[in-house]
Amino acid sequence: MFYKDERLALFIDGSNLYAAAKSLGFDIDYKLLRQEFMRRGKLLRAFYYTALLENDEYSPIRPLVDWLHYNGFTMVTKPAKEYTDSQGRRKVKGNMDIELAVDAMELAPFVDHVVLFSGDGDFRPLVASLQRKGVRVSVVSTIRSQPPMISDELRRQADNFIELDGLREVIGRPPRDPIPEREPEVEFSGE
Secondary structure, three states: OOOOEEEEEEEEEEEHHHHHHHHOOOOHHHHHHHHHHHOOOEEEEEEEEEEOOOOOOOOOOOHHHHHHHOOOOEEEEEEEEEEEEOOOOEEEOOHHHHHHHHHHHHHHHHEEEEEOOOOOOOOHHHHHHHHHHOOOEEEEEEEOOOOOOOOOOOOOOOOOEEHHHHHHHHHHHOOOOOOOOOOHHHHHOOO
């Protein structure tokens, strides 16, 4: 539930939201996403968090990062760390949880409602802390994928769970829309 006069902030875990939308078979139009939440309340900030592969000649997420930056999103990025695991597979570490949590706690005194786009159970203590500060928290993810993309603990802690698939008609991107939407298809470890 949203109230027109409440101050909103969006916190988007980029790789988590991308994986959830992909599991549901659609791409997100971030312009429509921002407009939807501007309609629901007074949107103060829309943060987008992602790690970038800096050593690649071309990063598939760079066009999205640039587009979001020029279109009203606050971008929070850091270089991803690349390594080879014990089986010789290329892995990338790019966890942005701490950055997101710190930003949410810093902004808490200035907002009434935080919308967290992630199903990561590691955010449960953040949600509880924001709630103790009087901030309502909605979590956007999906239970309609196999397996569900949201942890049960996070869903129970949130004031409101918003099914991502229920937003498909509002924020889904038409197939021929040229707005970039891709997170790199790289396996991220949770460290």
